[in-house]
Amino acid sequence: MSVQYLSSEFDVVRNLERCVSCNLCVRECANGVHRIDERSRKLVVDESKCVDCQRCVAMCPTRALKIVKNENSFKENANWSADLISEIVKQSNTGAVLLSSMGAPKPTPVYWDRILINASQVTNPSIDPLREPMETRVFLGKKPEQIRRASDGSLDVSMEPQLVLETPVMFSAMSYGSISYNAHESLARAAQELGVFYNTGEGGLHEDFYRYGANTIVQVASGRFGVHEDYLNAGAAIEIKMGQGAKPGVGGHLPGAKIVGDVSRTRMIPEGVDAISPAPHHDVYSIEDLRQLVYSLKEATRRTKPIIVKVAAVHNIAAIASGVARSGADIIAIDGFRGGTGAAPTRIRDNVGIPVELALAAVDERLRAEGIRNNVSLVVGGSIRNAADVVKAIALGADACYIATAALIALGCRLCRSCQTGRCNWGIATQRPELVQRLDPNVGARRLVNLLSAWRHEIKELMGGMGINSIETLRGNRLMLRGIGMTEKELDILGIKHAGE
């Protein structure tokens, strides 16, 4: 008898009065939780394989299924939670590094939830977005410091290249490989319809998606997968990935098992070979080196594309951002501690980096103090969960936000945090054709458009309430924010007053 060191995390509850044995759950579960027993021909369940992705629940035509937490429990105490005990067991079983998916789940403070937004009363009346024009368009890129004139006195109206966003929200980097073709198509089509951008991540750009280039940000990371001149010129902007909030200081690693078919072709590496993007770019050891990479990309694209440098929010982020702002980058993307990932070492994800709210406030403050805030636009992500987070981020100093987890939830993701298995029952984080086809890009794109359209309306409503009718007026307007339940130090870093002040 082998010892079962870990009990299953979930229980599958089937209401037998409702179940009509249609076996749809068997077909829907790629994890093999539901199965027909060969001998008895009855539906049986192996709940140990269940990840609580809710696919079978969502598909069951008679609503006969429920996934609940297994009531069986370790004898937890305040020091040793069930999670910690399970992790020790997993490591003593295998001797391996713990690998997790999606953003940090631990109860680290979410400062968005401790920030409250202002509204007008009596004076400076609020604006009704249903009646009056509200501007949510933003331009990302370097802004001129002063009015320039040509030698004949005429105005010089030339501008550095800009990204124009109809709503200050973009889909952040998720590579083709980490997510599916249909997920990428959904994002690309939604970005086009919404007048925003999606991001290829470091996996190259599938040839079918070059037509969405005007709404695509192409990424260049340390492994340079799928990077070539056509790719660089296909997008509207180029993002250099220096770091990721979920795993600062750690690189990317797509296992060979996921490098199949089109993924292999798009990354331009043979099938079955690991795609390794180490943490550092081995040609970037300084701001000067970063500047070289920025300008080499600008030259390769004839200076027509803004260059984004994406960094993880870490302790010295203000100084780092100051360096990046001087590197020639047009846009800095800061990815916070709670940002998502297809796979990151658990210890890194849960312990390294800082929340994006603090990072953003510190960076905006620093760049202003140094008089270089207009050299760059700031985009923040990790994790922006709703329209109020967007408004708070902009009031703290961001030009726009990146979302990814929220976009995946719109596509069907239920945060089961098992992306690394490649068996996503929602057809998102998988390359299995039979799973991928479950995500209809028509439906996916519509759901994303719905989501951001709703956010856009909420952003307008929140702005209207403050008597503000354009994003430009909201940006860095920290007087519109108040903290609740924060220490003086926290308020100081965020640059906001406490509620009641």
Added chain:
Amino acid sequence: MRVIEAKNKSFDVLNDEIYQSGDELKIVECLGQRFIASGSRGKRIVISGVPGNALGAYLAGSEIIVEGNAQDAVGDTMNDGLIVIHGNVGDAVGYAMRGGIILVQGNAGYRVGIHMKEYKEKKPAIVIGGRVGSFLGEYQAGGLIVALGLHKDDKETLGAFPCAGMHGGKLFVRGGLGTVSFPEQTTVKIANPEDLAEIRPLIAKFCETFGYDFAKIIDEPFTLVTPNVANPYKQMYVAN
């Protein structure tokens, strides 16, 4: 052939002239201008003087001939074409190169050919005539790197820590290896005639370009280093 004077020109002005010129051009009095011909295709560019960093980055098919030394990051993420250096080069030659050929007559600095990749007919190659610095071919995932160890001043052909994280492609080193050691995930052996068949055309091209005697070069034994595993990190993780 159009001649472009590089003297006192910034890289962007120089590059605009290069992009707007015809397919055959010569750049004279080049002095450290970076990013020359970045992303260009279909041109033949001869450079006299010393080009700056990132010469021919993202090169998409042009031919660049440098009549002298070059600096760091030559052929960064190069996709296609040919770069010939009649001299030495700095660090990080052919970073993440995925196609085309780089021929260096002299020595190369640190981190030659790291992240080099290949895909089907896209197979990049770097030949270094002399010595190669440390960290050669880190994370190499494809392509060919050849170190010939000519004119090496009694020093070892390779620096320290070659092939760390190598999981594809091949490294050929001519002559003795000295004291250098290779990581566990690589196989090191004496190249046999079939192995050498793959690099013979490349070495012939090198000899033809720089005027060496092919027979003399190919007569020395070559060492072949290949990875013995395509998934070096497979066992490191457990799902949590």
